[in-house]
Amino acid sequence: MIKIDIVDRPLEFFPNDDSRLQDGAELIFNGRVRATEHGDSITALEYEQYEGMAENELFQLAEETCKKFPIHDLFCKHRVGRVNVGETSLHVAIWSKHRQEGIDAMSWFIVELKKRVPIWKWAIMEDGSRIPSECSHG
Amino acid sequence: MIKIDIVDRPLEFFPNDDSRLQDGAELIFNGRVRATEHGDSITALEYEQYEGMAENELFQLAEETCKKFPIHDLFCKHRVGRVNVGETSLHVAIWSKHRQEGIDAMSWFIVELKKRVPIWKWAIMEDGSRIPSECSHG
Amino acid sequence: MIKINIKCFSQVKYALDTDELRLELKNGTTSVELEKMIREKSKGKLDGISMRIAVNQKYIPNDIKLHDGDEVAFIPPVQGG
């Protein structure tokens, strides 16, 4: 099963679920905002999405991941809007029979997410200015 | 930092912590008991430890992992005693600057744990009998 | 003439200082021709920035002819996660 959610508020993590009978491995990745971006101190990132397309691309990617790897379920939440330093911007959970397939699926899913899902970061600098993340070291 | 805990009750997961400033990646692995062991239906596993040595080996392994990979923190809880199907027997959390080093460290840590930490599984079969996991398939 | 709605994100938004552009173009204008216009409009601010093109919220693999009412986005390198 796949669950995809893009939300503009602090992420609620998927709750603990002890009812799974055939999932020996549960792998969770949380991407958090670091206090430095390209060497500059920041107070937050602001994530911008291409509304509609971002969710569609994320769902399609999750489907591809579930076909490519023998995993059972993939749940993913991505936050948009302002995310303060330390907070979670990406929450992914993968359930599989064994560990290695979950690890491989997680790796691939996030690499691909960072290639194709139309979401971008704006750095909120300590002086309050707001610039596309890639420009911050220019 | 390293935290190691071997406990004989349901595992409490490490709480969410938004105060980390330089950990862009948080990776959590939960090993759960599956309803089948070597093809046989089970109702639970009972984990047996070599008390003292298991915790020492786990701590030493965590230290090696933190030296071998550029990660910041590794927390690990292992449950012993009876663990019902669906419940978590192993809970590992790794924090690192970037994703890949956390994934590599998690993979290696668990592979090594399964080689050297003196903990064993007894299968609790549907008829209530209790046998070392390796013997259950004859 | 065809009416095209252009969505601007990240560095494209920053360079053009707008979220959205509405342009009227000659029939038969292609996605690559429109990209050229956008790069010119940015007065060099998009130089060196690679962009993929999405038409109606799907990446397109090749240059295509645009149609009246199309939504086009020039997608600079994405940064999710």
Place this chain on the structure above:
Amino acid sequence: MIKINIKCFSQVKYALDTDELRLELKNGTTSVELEKMIREKSKGKLDGISMRIAVNQKYIPNDIKLHDGDEVAFIPPVQGG
């Protein structure tokens, strides 16, 4: 004579039907000699089961002489996780 405390886990416990054994051995008995005794004691139930040896809760890389009061464990393949 030396007194040795043997801890039994998993398949060793199952084969010998005990948690713990206390043996008095000749001075100079080695870990490998003790392993042989334990395998004989199991009447074939430990055949085909590989075991590492821990003395005083540390794996030992080579055969060593045992000392009075040592705690020895024959560690069948571990199964944590």
